[in-house]
Amino acid sequence: MKRSSEALGVPESGAVAGIVGSASPGKEQSVTSLDRWAIGRVAAGMGMPPVNLRLWDGTMPYTHPEPCGTIIFNDRKALWRVIVQPELGLGDGFSVGRIDVDGDLMEILTRCYSAVEANSTKAFKRGLLGRLPEADLNTLTGSRKHIAHHYDLGNEFYKLWLDQQMVYTCAYYETPSATLEQAQVAKMDHVARKLQLREGMQVIEAGCGWGSLALHMARRYGVRVRAFNISKEQLTYARERAAQEQLTEQVEFIEDDYRNIQGSCDAFVSVGMLEHVGLDNFRSLGEVIERTLAPHGTALVHSVGRNRPTPVNAWLEKRIFPGSYPPSLSEMMTIFEPSNLSVLDVENLRMHYAATLTEWLRRFDGNVDAIRRTHDEYFIRAWRLYLAGCAAAFKSGSIQLFQVLVAPPRNNRLALTRQHLYTENPAAAWGSGQ
Secondary structure, three states, X not given: OOEOHHHHOOOOHHHHHHHHOOOOOOOOOOOOXXXXXXXXXXXXXXXXXXXXXXXXXXXXXXXXXXXXOEEEEOOHHHHHHHHHOHHHHHHHHHHOOOEEEEOOHHHHHHHHHHHHHHHOOOOOOOOOOOOOOOOOOOOHHHHHHHHHHHHOOOHHHHHOOOOOOOOOOOOOOOOOOOOHHHHHHHHHHHHHHHOOOOOOOXXXXXXXXXXXXXXXXXXXXXXXXXXXXXXXXXXXXXXXXXXXXXXXXXXXXXXXXXXXOOOOEEEEEEEOOHHHOOHHHHHHHHHHHHHHEEEEEEEEEEEEEEOOOOOOOHHHHHHHOOOOOOOEHHHHHHHHHHHOOEEEEEEEOHHHHHHHHHHHHHHHHHOHHHHHOOEOHHHHHHHHHHHHHHHHHHHHOOOEEEEEEEEOOOOOOOOOOOHHHHOOOHHHHOOOOO
């Protein structure tokens, strides 16, 4: 049985049409002056991007002297859905085929996002009534529902386009020619070196995905890991891998919410979970780090973020990542400051994530026939938009990728330089302060 639009929270068949109207696309709808006004409003909200906007009768009320492509509204309902709820209307319209693009999807989105950023990040978020989108709340129950929505779509689906180890976070490209597999291993080493991992250390990982980082840290650095996750499918896969690699004595995969983590550790790591935490829970995450991290320990939080506080993308939050919110650095500080955690290092890997997503999209497109056997066309178009849109957002600078390293304030066992990040034998670079 195919997974359909229901997997993204959208009703099937006739009800899908209700999202953007029940009329079928076609040239029989005559364009009115009000439609042309609406196109002007869309263009203005997007910051007058370098694209053409075409209506269902072939006319283009908005053109650019140097367009990188064309966005096509196949019927009036699609156009006015964008007016009412810009981001949600555009995403849903593309997903159901009522909006198309003529040109390279990623390039068009990159140029449009750049125009939105130059204009106002809120201009294209406000609907007809002026409301801004908000993320759904991540209660203990809500978080389980939100995580299942995205991560329990089936491991076989993700295997088709992720790397061999199933790492679903930003890779780290040490060279432009690195493969995705090489870049994901390099990312895991980059994280481990920042944490100054050494054999015998106790590590807590909050939000472990399919277990790749936990297993890598145990295998390569000789640490013991307790890894927490609330995705049942991911945990099943991670536990099977741990058994296959004979690492069950070193790695324990625990089905529980990060808020319930107890015990102590020498290093705390969270890669790609903060986006799902929600601003209201940032202080709770800080308290978890504070109560579990040993005085000599370090913690790393890796997250998609923003240059400044910005409302969520309505379509992405509603259809792809419910409950998600990419924070600014100032918002991330509400994790660390109340718990008196010292910030040691901040790195932005924005272009690494752009490269990662570009490769994910290439693999997704290369396996689309296999994906089509289990997912419908709505799902495929939505996920192409998600992958291309996120790559475009990183390329345009609309979103960032932050790695923030922190430690308790009296920890003096810290590296004196960053040499340990770029050497195969980092121990010599570590400080010995007490």
